[in-house]
Amino acid sequence: MTYDEFNEFCASLTATSHCVQWGNSHVWKVGGKVFAIGGWQKSGKPGYTFKVSELHYDILKDEPGYRPAPYLASRGMKWIQQYDLPSSADDSLKYYISESHQIVHSGLSKKKQRELGLIPPA
Template identity: 60%
Template sequence: MNYDQFNQFCGAFPATSHVVQWGDAHVWKVGGKVFAIGGWGREKNLPAYTFKTSPLNFDFLSDQPGYIPAPYFANRGMKWIQQVDTAGDLDEELQYYLTESYRLVALGLSKRKRDELGIQVAAIPERK
């Protein structure tokens, strides 16, 4: 997945916003809260994607090839993972984890905030 595909995928979720910040990273938010970051790879010319996970997925992915605990997040105790193998073999997995990250962050918003944004709990993407 390249950055254009990443941005298109993340932009399809309801009530999201996109900003380029933190050293030209593509940052996706829902309700002002980050759910996905495209950038910060070990090598500047290769993409890397960072997303929030459940504690179980964090433990699982931390030991899987192509994934690392996310720099700047995981070392602060947050359950964020970075996909560093972006050759295309893990694109389907990445889409699943980006969807899950959006869901986790959106569900973490207050009911009032979700109502303001027009996000219905039933409309939040379910796990596939």
């Protein structure tokens, strides 16, 4: 997945915003909270960082092409970085980014979720 494709996919998710920060990384947020980062890779190849469930963290942390996200995982957070995988892995990446979006927006207050159109009005 290219960074343009990454940005297009993240923009298609509900109530997202984009900014460039942390060394020119593409940072995607929902309700002001980060759910995906494109960049942060020192090798020059694309790297994508996202929040995962505990189960997916345990599975992915040792899989080829995935690793605990630098900085975030070292602080006990369940974030994974995908790097150096073929484009055939794009569907998996989209799944994990969608899951990250869900995990992060579920942590917002119900009021904020309603304001953003993430859950139906009460």
